[in-house]
Amino acid sequence: MPDTSLLEVFENPAKGRDYVIEHVSSEFTSVCPMTGHPDFAEVVLRYVADEVCVELKALKLYYQSFRNEGIFYEAVTNLIADDLVGVLKPRWLVVETRWKGRGGISSTIRASYGEGAC
Amino acid sequence: MPDTSLLEVFENPAKGRDYVIEHVSSEFTSVCPMTGHPDFAEVVLRYVADEVCVELKALKLYYQSFRNEGIFYEAVTNLIADDLVGVLKPRWLVVETRWKGRGGISSTIRASYGEGAC
Amino acid sequence: MPDTSLLEVFENPAKGRDYVIEHVSSEFTSVCPMTGHPDFAEVVLRYVADEVCVELKALKLYYQSFRNEGIFYEAVTNLIADDLVGVLKPRWLVVETRWKGRGGISSTIRASYGEGAC
């Protein structure tokens, strides 16, 4: 079950600079709520930190907590964005999920938060 | 025969956010109305949902309904865009068809709807 | 419906030489006999001609005759190989079909005829 308590942070080492952090996870998997079949995605997180940065191993465990969750592409993308915005309170943040094909169709969902997100 | 009744929708799970949904189908085929030979394309749909999102399996079946339809590149692209705008009433929407070569020429047609489409 | 009468040949212009002819069609489509969904494949034909060579446009039309045929991967590959062996009577021949993914699995089937096929 998605679990935000897994998300740990550390203090931003360069608070005075508007720099961009990007983490690309190529091993995300959840389950289709309609068919029960597994879905596989690459998840991109890109943000400008304010006070804190997300700890990398914690991020991995948070993503793993979706492994057996039945959830739609559009919902999981917005949920991850909401969870991370809640914990990081970033200047801006983007979450992009890139899903492997189903029935010959591959999908990308991209949710952003804040001014200047790119 | 292209059949918009196949297009099913579900409620947008994040109505308060301006996020982008993209579905890329690599298995589109229709028929050239002049020669009767099959045409093959990749179809990209990209949109920002308002109230509803398109259901993925329904989208696949809708695309399959073009299989034996004789129709020009330019017409099919605009028809798909019109059909999807009618059903989804999105904030904006783009349909791009990328056709395999005929006589050494490959083609891409790109129709958009709404402000900010990209 | 697959139709071997579409297969036309012309006289081998170099009967005295053991040379290899390969035709790769990237636009083969048939239908899954279980689900009714379309399947898409690349079809490779490789052979050494004896008396005759297959005419290229005729080969295309023969492949197109599978468009609405419900048939399994393994069966269609062997059927194409049998049809072509019957018409061409080649020294050797290979037919390889490379199918786009279904449920995350892509498949390749490879049937050959005669000594020395590679």
Place this chain on the structure above:
Amino acid sequence: MPDTSLLEVFENPAKGRDYVIEHVSSEFTSVCPMTGHPDFAEVVLRYVADEVCVELKALKLYYQSFRNEGIFYEAVTNLIADDLVGVLKPRWLVVETRWKGRGGISSTIRASYGEGAC
């Protein structure tokens, strides 16, 4: 000899929409007017139609009419753009020619017409 009479058009099936049409020909060849050696290029045509669209087979034949013409890269690119603007009267149009290397130098020439061309 380049022959604009080969260029046939058909009525734009979506006159009310500002959509983009792109045709990429990978088989263009002309002749260097200085050395007599053949030149090979990929030719990209991208435009927004107004009243008419260019017919694809006619475009191919028009390109083929350059086959034995001695003409410089810069001149052929502008000539194609002028010919197509004359026949199509598009909202905007871009012609880009991408030439294979000569003496270790490959070249791209890009001519455009109209506001908003991209």
Place this chain on the structure above:
Amino acid sequence: MPDTSLLEVFENPAKGRDYVIEHVSSEFTSVCPMTGHPDFAEVVLRYVADEVCVELKALKLYYQSFRNEGIFYEAVTNLIADDLVGVLKPRWLVVETRWKGRGGISSTIRASYGEGAC
């Protein structure tokens, strides 16, 4: 839990020919028995059928049954090979698993059965 009862077969449509069948699944996942972290692999199955062929959807479900199983790379590869040999009794068979990197090391394990496997 890995479950061979999921493996369904159908009768080989070309028993008289020594042809090769290959299925590549890009969505295999199991769990590391030491750390509990998920592992991700591409699984290649290649075989020459004797009496029966494996049904594709059944193969997918069989692979999915490893999803929450704690098992080493070397063990899972040999287990899949043994299970498939038991059910298919093929002339020869190869199973190759290609694992995404752990600590900067990516791994491939390849088990085969029978004479002539390649």
Place this chain on the structure above:
Amino acid sequence: MPDTSLLEVFENPAKGRDYVIEHVSSEFTSVCPMTGHPDFAEVVLRYVADEVCVELKALKLYYQSFRNEGIFYEAVTNLIADDLVGVLKPRWLVVETRWKGRGGISSTIRASYGEGAC
């Protein structure tokens, strides 16, 4: 018109060694004898010289002499091989032509001469 008198040679600088020479021309074009449309190919020549090697500029001019010749794929490949064997008298020689697609089918023809050709 194909013209073998264009083929010039120079003395093999290493007659005592069995070394391999390969020239890949990416700019071959001839004409389809049935439709009159141009065909485009990459031509690979690979050989072990005996007394003489083919001069590179001469080879280019020989290939250019096919520019407006109507000739089938199979015939042109064997003709080039025969012409070069006649002039070079090599230990072995391979000519491979790789043709751009026609009607979604791309072709490769490969003719060889002599023992050990590869």
Place this chain on the structure above:
Amino acid sequence: MPDTSLLEVFENPAKGRDYVIEHVSSEFTSVCPMTGHPDFAEVVLRYVADEVCVELKALKLYYQSFRNEGIFYEAVTNLIADDLVGVLKPRWLVVETRWKGRGGISSTIRASYGEGAC
């Protein structure tokens, strides 16, 4: 230990022009301060010089001085940017570090200085 005294400069040979200099090092390595395991990155430096340019061999030695330093991705990126800004006093400068994956997650950190950095 990171050592800015290694950074040597030379006079900008084109002070009157706003030109861009980019150096991409594919061989950066430091150590994770939490696990002690090595991290590997590609480091991109892009800047517009004012009075001086960084000498290439000196830059390499400066990067090598991080080899056994325990430091986080975010911190090392900002430290390199600060060090180089201090020594070069450029019009603008960007440092981007692209880290190989850890636990299936690869990361990119991008810090910039000055107006117009891109």
Place this chain on the structure above:
Amino acid sequence: MPDTSLLEVFENPAKGRDYVIEHVSSEFTSVCPMTGHPDFAEVVLRYVADEVCVELKALKLYYQSFRNEGIFYEAVTNLIADDLVGVLKPRWLVVETRWKGRGGISSTIRASYGEGAC
């Protein structure tokens, strides 16, 4: 020795249009003034002509005149830009040099002239 007298021009065949010309040379080499070792680069020239265009063979010979010249990356890029601006008097012009790696660092230098250069 770099020699601008090698640079020949011809009259711009489309003076009334703002079109872009790009020449990419993949075979540039000069010498490092510090070590004497050869440097290798790809040189991109992109410009909008005013009255004249640069002749392609002349450009190649001009580039070759750097072959045994000892000169830094930054200096050679600006020198080429200055020489070409002097001879072509273009509306705008960009010279970009992309150098193969030295000590694991590859470099790109990009100098431009005029408004709107891109």
Place this chain on the structure above:
Amino acid sequence: MPDTSLLEVFENPAKGRDYVIEHVSSEFTSVCPMTGHPDFAEVVLRYVADEVCVELKALKLYYQSFRNEGIFYEAVTNLIADDLVGVLKPRWLVVETRWKGRGGISSTIRASYGEGAC
């Protein structure tokens, strides 16, 4: 300092089968004994186990023990092969190191042990 005591093994789970195990580490680094500069390589280990397999995390730590070792390409490759043969006593084993370029030259060293290594 290279340390074979780091190499841990586990019992081969399929002793009765001649299957191939391959581990590719993309993060190997050692030091040039002549210049003191770091070297970077990809290390491929491929073997058929007899009684035991190498444990993956232990292999990573063993490779890390070369980090500050001054050693030539040829020596390190043979040393790794010898160490692993000593610990694994495999049926056969191959070690291949692929080094990033130095002075424009990249190198690959490949040492094998036992009959049938490939």
Place this chain on the structure above:
Amino acid sequence: MPDTSLLEVFENPAKGRDYVIEHVSSEFTSVCPMTGHPDFAEVVLRYVADEVCVELKALKLYYQSFRNEGIFYEAVTNLIADDLVGVLKPRWLVVETRWKGRGGISSTIRASYGEGAC
């Protein structure tokens, strides 16, 4: 002028093993003896050492000594092979030169020495 005195060797650190050494230089240049234009190649050296190995920096300097030498592709390949066989007295050796295109033709020459060369 090609200068074999530049070729330095060091003692083979693993004389008792039949292992393969490969060095790929991507920065070879010489001059065409007919036109005076520079030629550019990638040079692959692959060998099994007997008593000695070639030192890498020395190999680079030896290759650089061809920089202003007018010499044909076939001759330079055999000359390098002969020079290296003379100095290394290897069990077997292969030299392969891969030349950038001239007039649309790129070439590869491959000379070998000794039994088992591959």
